Structures are given as C-alpha cells and as structure tokens.
Amino acid sequence: MKSRQLFSLACMVPAVIVITAFFLIPAVQLLFIASGGEAGLSRYLAVLTTPRYRDALLSTVALSMVVTATTLLIGGIAGIFLARNRFPGHGLLVAILTFPLAFPGVVVGFMVIMLGGRLGLVGQISEALGADRIVFAYSMTGLFVGYLYFSIPRVLLTVMGVAETLDNRLIEAARSLGAGPFAIQRDIVLPALVPAFVAAGSICFATAMGAFGTAFTLATRINVLPMVIYQEFTEAANLAMAAALSVVLGLVAWAILALARLRGGDNVAAAG
Amino acid sequence: MNRLAYALALFFTVLTAAFLAVPALMSMLAGVTQIYARGIASGLTIDWILEVWRLYADTIGRSIAIAMMTLVVTLLVGIPLAYAFVVRPSALTRALNELMTLPLAVPGLAVALAMLQLYGNIDWFRRSSLFIVAGHVIFTLPFMVRAVASTLGAIDIRTLEEGAASLGAGPLRRFLDVVIPAAMPGVLAGSLMVVTLSIGEFNLTWMLHTPLTKTLPVGLADSYASMRLEIASAYTLVFFIMIVPLLVAMQLVARSKSRKGMSA
Amino acid sequence: MSTGVSVSLRAIAKTFPDGTRALKPTDLTVAKGETLVFLGPSGCGKTTCLRIVAGLEKPDAGGRVLFDGADVTETEIEHRNIGMVFQSYALFPNMTVAENIGYGLKIRKVPPAERAKRVAEMLALTGIEPLRDRRIDQLSGGQRQRVALARAVAIRPRVLLLDEPLTALDAALRDRLRTELDQLLRSLGITAIYVTHDQAEAMSLGDRIVVMKQGEIVQVGTPREVYFEPNSRFVAEFIGAANVIEGMASEGSIRFPGGQLMLPEPPAEGRCTIMLRPEAIEIRAPAGEDWTGTVQGVSFLGDRQRVTIAGAAAEMIVAEAPNRTRLKTGDRVGLAVAPQALRILQD
Known part of the structure; x- marks a missing residue:
C-alpha cells in the first residue's frame, strides 16, 4: 500500500514541476509586478479612473454581454432544434456548426473580413443592390460578428449535449397531461436547459472578455481590454500597467467561469 | 402551427450554419482564384498556394513540430497526472486540478505576459521554439488530463489494478500493463485535442514568438496584415487542410466512444 | 495437488479515515485447504476482511495477518502470492483470455513454453479452451467468471480469495457455476476464502461459515451448525x-x-x-x-x-x-x- 501511495504521488511530480515553473511562479510574479513599484495597488484604481482603461473595460464587458445574449439565443434555438430532430443532412449541419471551434481568433477575424471587409460579401451584395458598399469588419460591429462566429459553436455544443439527454418520458408525460408544444418548451425543455445555458453563457462571456486574436486581425484601434493590454506592453512598454490590467481581466474571466462550474458546466474552454 | 415552427427553426439553423460556412468557403475559393476582386471569372490557380509555401513553409513545419513536442510533454505529464487524479483523489489533487485549469480561465495574453517577464531574459530559451512549447503545454495539459481521467474514471481502473496487483504486478508494471492500455481511448481523444489546439493557438504564441519562431497562426496574422487577400486566403486554406482531418478524427473518436458507452 | 497455507487473522480491525468502523477487532484462523465463507448483509465487514487478507487494505495498528505463521501484514498484495477473483472480475480488456490467464505467470517470469502449458491446463480445468484467443468484451458473464477464476488459480496461489464471484450472474447460471466452483475448490484442495451475501452459496461451498454483522463475527461454524444451531436471532433469520x-x-x-x-x-x-x-x-x-x-x-x-x-x-x-x-x-x-x-x- 505504501508503494501505491508513493507511486501515485510520483505521478503528480512532473505536472507539479511543469505547472509551477511555467504558470504558478510566472503568475505570482506578475501579481507582484502589477502591485509593486511606486504606483503599487493604485494601478488597480487607475483601471477605473483613467478614461482609456475604464472605457476599454466597460466596452469589453458590454460587448461580451451583448455577444453572450445573442449567442445564447441563436445557439439555443439551433441547439435544441438539432438535438430534438433528426433529418437528412443533420450530421452535416452539426459538423458545419462545430468545426469553427478549432479556428484561432485570427482566422475568425479573417472570416469577418471575408464577410464585411473591403472586398467582403456584404459589400458586394449591397453594391449589387445599388446601395453603398457596406464595410463593417474594422469596427465594433465587426468584432461583434467575429465573437458571434467563435461563440456559437461552443454554446451550440453545450446546449445540444444537455438537450439530447433530456428524458423523452418527461415530454410524453407532459403531453399526456394535455400540454401543447409551446407549453412543453416553456415548462419542460427550457427549465431543463437552464444549467446548460448558465454554463454556456459564462464560458461565452469569459472567452469574449479575453479574446485577442480576432480584435488583433480586425484592427489595433478597437479599444477592447486585451488590445489595450497588448498596447501597454508593446507600445508603451508599461509592463506593470499591462500586468495590472491582465490581473483584472483574468479575475473577471476566472470569476465568471468559477460561477459556471458551480452550476455544473465542465467543458470550460477559453480560446480565440 | 407545428410544421411552421419546424420549418422556421430549420431555416434559422441553416442560416446560422451558412453564417459560419460561407466566409470559410469564400476564403477557400479566394485562395485559388486569380484575382478575387474579379471573381472566379478571372480563373483558378494554385499560384497563391505555391507563394504561401515559398513565404511561410517554415511556419507550417514549425507549428507541426511544436504541436508534436507539446503532445509528447502533455502525454508524459498528463497521463500520470490523470491517473493520480482518478486513483487517489485528495485535497492535493483537487488543488492541483484547480491550478492546472486556471490557465484556461485566465486570458492567454496574461499567461504569456507572466511567462515573458520571468523567462524573457533567458536568451536561449526565449529564442527557442521550446518557449512556445512551454506555453502550449500549460494551455493544453488540462484537455489531455480531462480526457484521460474521464476514460479511467469510467472503467473502474482501481479494481482492474487490484486484479493486476493480486497477480503480482508492482505499481509501475500495473501502470504500463493495465492503466495505459485502458486509458487509450482517452489518450487518443486528448491527443487530437492537444494537437488541434496547439496548431491553432494564437493568443499565447503571438506574445511568445520571435521573428525566428513564427508559427502558422502567427504567420496568418502576418499575412492578414500585410499580404494581398488571395495570399491570406491561400494560407488560410492550408490551415483548414491541416486542421479539418484532425477535427474529423476527433468527431469519429467521440462517436465511437459514445457508441461503446451505450452498448456497455 | 494440495497447495495453500493456513491463514490467521489476529486482532484485525479497520477504521476508515472518515472514522467509520468497518471491522471490529477480529481473530480467526483458516485451516490449510479449507474453504471458509464470510457471510453477511452488505456493510457487515466481510469484504473488508477479505481485502485485508489480500493486502488491499491495511488493518488498524496491532492487527496482524499470518500465512502459515509468517507475518505478511506489511507485505503488499503483489508479493503475497494470493489469487483473487473480483466481483466485477477485473479482467484486462486489452488482453485476450489466454493473456489474462497467463499474466500472473508472465509477471513471475515463467518461461513462455511453461506458461503456455499452464494456461492450457487452466483453460481445460475451467472448460473454456475454445475461448483462448477471444477478447474479454466478446465473453458472456459466465465465461468471464471462469476466466477470472482460471487467472487467479494459474499462479498456484497460497490462498484463493473470492469476492462475491457469482453475484453478477443470473440465477440459473449462478446455481450451475456454484456446483462447478465447489468441485474445483475440492479438487484443488486449495485454501479459499469466499465472501458472499447469499446464504445458499455459503452453505453449499463452505467448510465453515463465518456469519458477520455490523463489523463483527456473530457465529462461526459448519453449514449444519449455523443452520441447526444458530446462536442468535440474526443468524437464525439470515440463514434459511x-x-x-x-x-x-x-x-x-x-x-x-x-x-x-x-x-x-x-x-x-x-x-x-x-x-x-x-x-x-x-x-x-x-x-x-x-x-x-x-x-x-x-x-x-x-x-x-x-x-x-x-x-x-x-x-x-x-x-x-x-x-x-x-x-x-x-x-x-x-x-x-x-x-x-x-x-x-x-x-
């Protein structure tokens, strides 16, 4: 029994070394840098008082909230529909709707350019209809579309996963009691999906908060928090401020995801 | 009413799929079109892809190499860790699990910043692709551990191990003879995930790379900023060609796993 | 081929880390070649007893396990040279039937030729020769049970431990395998400890039955003794x-x-x-x-x-x-x- 204990402890050693060396120590040091020097903890105050930082934080939160709400609506409808119906082409639809999961943020940004860039589809269509060439890729709208692009697959998968496990007998029982299709959605299906929506929504929100690649591709001038951190670090060479902003961003994202996990969403994946 | 609702939902779902698929298809097409602004009428070509190969072949090779190294490290580190998580859950493993998944919650930018300020001055490391591998390991390890742990947890690995122990096998022997073979489905799923994530990783990599350690997504960002649309598209097409087989394999693995789960 | 040792338990007790007392201090001796059955409802401590003999659990301080008088309390299971049949069989899914049966011999570095011979013997003994190269997931419950038994016996263990080996099977098969198991244990003459909650199994297989309740032995005796002369209301009602x-x-x-x-x-x-x-x-x-x-x-x-x-x-x-x-x-x-x-x- 002793050898078993020793062996399972030994099994954790490589991971402890790797995580400590490349995450724990760097992260702790980052915390110190963010709160060290003359400015100290007042840097965190600066996040709220300096207009540039405060606006970035607020617009990032606002954008993430709108993206989350929209994604839940789209992913919820499509997810429930796909989970509860089978038809020819079902597999293809699911594949199309989930493949963008693996696209990095930069590629998503490029997809937005294909849609709303100078040579984009929307512009071509609007011109063909006789209107002005519509270009939205390099603005907040473009960012919104990009975030939708990488959020929909995540939400859809989570909703489908739960909707497929929904017990059909519950629905049959409701029908036997006289419930119509609308009442069934309202009283049975949606309540059962609430945990999935909470989980998917928090993941969506946290991912949108931290997304960098999409904004990076679309324009360095869009004032969202990750871009501001990047500019602080590269252009202003203000490591301490970049660190403080990272800590704030990290805390917000982590708190939202911790909330999600409390509600049982386990497939937490932040990328983009 | 019911039929109408069904038709509306179907239409909506197809529309959503189109939103995701159309730009991808357009970019694939753009990558093989002579002059995109003039459309397909200008003719199809593979010139842009050859150009991408000339400009960016090194990033493709490097991304594959980094993904493979990341995979090796996550396998060596992740399988034993997942095993320890399943067999001996304790306050220690829970804390370690929390710490391990934290990099997923914290934006990659912050993780990269943390690594940079600590290791930025260690010149050989900073300049080596290993620096990027380290970042990718931190980011992908939780996926490997989760996949392996869920497989091990589902098959009552403790009793299997007790069986091997009763036949005289020591801990290492049991790990090699029983645990690893039993973990294989999870190892496979985890490996596909790790390679896919590593090949596509941008947030960390953009901060960690140097001009001599550009990866595919870094090259993509570069081409989006400075190359004509056709080259950027051709490059994206190359990325899709690399990533789609991995995604298909992942879906197949997931499907065979869930089918096994049903029959068991 | 009478193999096996006598097994003595001296003051073994088991308190789990959360404070629950799974087993109160217990003394017991299993004679060489005897089949002893631990019988009791779930949670009575019988499986804990077996796992302590196996070396899968460590008794509380002071408890000792002796094989032929030699203290094995500190010996890990892999060095105790016991055979164990698990309720879920614990067959290795990545190995064939023959590989499962030969695994203990491989660990003991038995040369391949002799290993193959012994595996063939075991396949014959348990009547599953045709299944030799099957994968585990191609076997029925009863077949798995036989492979598990063959695997445990192949290493010529000093004591054979069986943890509810028939519980996972349906009633008709259970009756048939019970008879087979009885004949096998008799013919091997091996020391065996058998855990079950099924009194019919206990009576037909055991030389002696140990009836347990809430972590304690309530009665030890031959099947006839515990049936005809129960010492308590519990034993009377639990058996028959x-x-x-x-x-x-x-x-x-x-x-x-x-x-x-x-x-x-x-x-x-x-x-x-x-x-x-x-x-x-x-x-x-x-x-x-x-x-x-x-x-x-x-x-x-x-x-x-x-x-x-x-x-x-x-x-x-x-x-x-x-x-x-x-x-x-x-x-x-x-x-x-x-x-x-x-x-x-x-x-």
Missing part, C-alpha cells in the same frame, strides 16, 4: 427461513397462545425466544395436538407448500407441508415439533 417466536417456559415445556411444546434439554425458565425451521413443523389434524392454529394462507411452491398459520403464537408462523396435502384458509390444524428441532435463542 426461520420462525422466531416468544413464549413462557416452565417445567420442560414452553407455552404459546395456541398451546405448548416440549423443550429440549436443558430446559429454560421464564420468558424465552425459540427458533423453529418451517420444515421442522409437521401439520396434522388438530384433534389431540398440544399446539394448534388456523391456516391463514397457503402458497404452492411445486415441490412443497408454504403454510402461514395464525393463532399458534403471538406472531404468524410459517410451516411447510408436502405438496399433496389439501389445506385451505381457515382450516384448524395441529402442529407437531420434535423437541430437538426447537432451539432456544439467547437474545
């Missing part, structure tokens, strides 16, 4: 069907509401509890009988019938009648019992 009834004893007999019965020697005095097996009660015509009651219900079981009788004692009692005896609800019946079939219980 039993009428446990209270009455007033005086002058060599015991009185119930429906009459009286002769007590065996030495007789008790005052309030006492007795145990009567249903098959020990003979149903007769009421006339001239000292103990009578009214038929409350009859269930026909084919080979016999089970009769519920009211009015004879404070509680309902159950008796068995031959399958052709005509009885119906409401019949008055007389009940005859031989004094030696009646057992006075201490609690």
